[in-house]
Amino acid sequence: MTASQTPTTAEELRGAGLRVTAARVALLETVRDGDHLGVEAIASGVRDRVGHISLQAVYEALHALTAAGLVRRIEPAGNSARFEGRVGDNHHHVVCRSCGAVADVDCAAGEAPCLTASDDHGFSVDEAEVIYWGQCPDCSTATSS
Numbered sequence: 622m623t624a625s626q627t628p629t630t631a632e633e634l635r636g637a638g639l640r641v642t643a644a645r646v647a648l649l650e651t652v653r654d655g656d657h658l659g660v661e662a663i664a665s666g667v668r669d670r671v672g673h674i675s676l677q678a679v680y681e682a683l684h685a686l687t688a689a690g691l692v693r694r695i696e697p698a699g700n701s702a703r704f705e706g707r708v709g710d711n712h713h714h715v716v717c718r719s720c721g722a723v724a725d726v727d728c729a730a731g732e733a734p735c736l737t738a739s740d741d742h743g744f745s746v747d748e749a750e751v752i753y754w755g756q757c758p759d760c761s762t763a764t765s766s
C-alpha cells in the first residue's frame with residue numbers, strides 16, 4: 622500500500638476539466654499561497670513565476686478557476702474582488718471597514734447554508750453569505766489613541 626499522493630496543481634486543473642497551462646498553474650499557486658489577494662497582486666505573483674501575462678488573461682484564468690470551484694471569489698461591498706484557494710468549507714470573512722483587511726472565520730454552524738432563512742419564499746436556498754464588518758486590530762488601535 623502506498624500512501625495516497627496529493628495531486629499536483631496540474632492534475633487538479635485537469636481533474637476540474639480545465640486545460641493545463643503554465644499561467645493557470647502559477648495563478649492557482651499564487652492564490653493559494655496568498656491571503657485573499659486582489660487581481661493586481663495575483664497578476665504580479667503570476668508574473669514572478671511565469672513571466673509576462675496580461676491583466677486580461679489573469680481575469681480570464683481567474684474566471685475559469687472560480688467557475689471550476691478551485692478558487693473562491695469574495696467581493697465585500699465597497700472593496701475590490703479578492704480570491705482565495707480555500708474552497709468548499711463554507712467559511713466566512715471578517716472585513717475591516719477602514720483598511721479592507723480580510724480574515725477567515727470558520728463557520729460556527731457547519732454546513733451551508735448555516736443560517737436558516739426566516740422565510741425562504743419557496744426558494745431552495747444553498748448558501749448564506751455572511752460577512753462580519755468591523756475594525757482590524759491595527760485600525761482600532763489607530764483610532765483609539
Ligand SMILES: [Zn+2]
Pocket residue numbers: 717718719720721722756757758759760761
Ligand atoms: Zn484595518
Ligand SMILES: [Zn+2]
Pocket residue numbers: 657705707712713714724725
Ligand atoms: Zn477566506
